[in-house]
Amino acid sequence: MPGFFSRLFKPDLGEPIIIVSGLPRSGTSMMMKMLDAAGVAIMTDAVRTADIDNPKGYYEYERVKDLEKEQDKSYIREGRGKALKVISWLLKDLPDENRYRIIFMRRDLSEVIASQNKMLKHRGEEDKSDDSLMIDAYMNHLASVRILSRKRDNFEMIEVRYDTAVKEPAEAARVVNAFLGGKFDEAKMREVVDGELYRNRKGVTT
Amino acid sequence: MFGFGKTVNVKIDKDLHARIAKVADVAGYATTEEFVQHILEKEMLHFEDTKNDTDIRAKLKGLGYIS
Numbered sequence: 001m002p003g004f005f006s007r008l009f010k011p012d013l014g015e016p017i018i019i020v021s022g023l024p025r026s027g028t029s030m031m032m033k034m035l036d037a038a039g040v041a042i043m044t045d046a047v048r049t050a051d052i053d054n055p056k057g058y059y060e061y062e063r064v065k066d067l068e069k070e071q072d073k074s075y076i077r078e079g080r081g082k083a084l085k086v087i088s089w090l091l092k093d094l095p096d097e098n099r100y101r102i103i104f105m106r107r108d109l110s111e112v113i114a115s116q117n118k119m120l121k122h123r124g125e126e127d128k129s130d131d132s133l134m135i136d137a138y139m140n141h142l143a144s145v146r147i148l149s150r151k152r153d154n155f156e157m158i159e160v161r162y163d164t165a166v167k168e169p170a171e172a173a174r175v176v177n178a179f180l181g182g183k184f185d186e187a188k189m190r191e192v193v194d195g196e197l198y199r200n201r202k203g204v205t206t
Numbered sequence: 207m208f209g210f211g212k213t214v215n216v217k218i219d220k221d222l223h224a225r226i227a228k229v230a231d232v233a234g235y236a237t238t239e240e241f242v243q244h245i246l247e248k249e250m251l252h253f254e255d256t257k258n259d260t261d262i263r264a265k266l267k268g269l270g271y272i273s
Contacts, residue, residue, distance in 0.1 A: 024271050025269075048270070065270075065271060065272050065273045068272065068273075087271045087272075089262065089263075089266055090272065116265060119269055120265075120268050123268065123269070125269075126268075127265070127268060128264075129264065129265055133261065134261060137259055137261050137262050140259075
């Protein structure tokens with residue numbers, strides 16, 4: 001009966017935190033913008049501002065970058081009922097004291113890497129990584145995220161493909177809104193999807 | 207009843223099972239189960255041991271997504 005008792009005495013973890021996740025350059029900022037437009041409260045400090053790589057802004061919360069290192073993660077609790085962007089690598093470091101509804105953005109890995117390489121160049125960062133090895137590493141990483149999402153009782157996750165969201169924003173908005181309980185403005189969510197920003201397509205690098 | 211509660215059954219494609227059994231035999235494993243358990247454990251380590259993935263970490267750091 002451990003299942004029964006653990007359910008009975010489960011602590012109240014409050015409203016879930018909506019986590020928008022994925023690899024960097026997989027459409028996480030676009031999803032944050034969709035949620036923002038739909039009326040979801042956003043947890044951001046706007047420290048990282050819009051630039052050539054993300055002309056519509058990043059919607060980030062700077063302190064999240066330290067999730068791996070910081071011991072005190074109690075500030076994450078402030079995100080209850082709000083949306084917070086956490087890249088896939090840091091999902092494992094989210095504290096247990098909250099419930100998380102994770103919208104996980106997926107994008108073709110060659111597109112992700114092309115876009116990341118371009119961003120590294122804009123930032124003046126040296127990149128010695130091999131693209132084909134990175135694809136393997138990311139594939140393993142994504143598999144480990146799926147395993148993690150099944151292991152953690154406080155994680156609920158859906159995957160949204162970036163290309164599908166750009167091509168069929170109404171369907172993406174419907175799926176996301178349903179996942180979040182159907183209480184947000186789907187029309188506004190889909191209106192902000194800007195296909196023009198889908199620049200690094202498979203075989204098309206702009 | 208041996209090992210009750212410690213093992214589970216997993217269904218896999220019959221042809222794949224036949225191939226696995228053949229390789230397990232050639233490779234000298236005592237049973238097909240032993241071989242399957244061995245390769246699955248090896249694969250799981252691959253997925254679970256993400257902390258040493260220096261390539262990903264370096265890339266994310268360069269992109270400004272981790273500190």
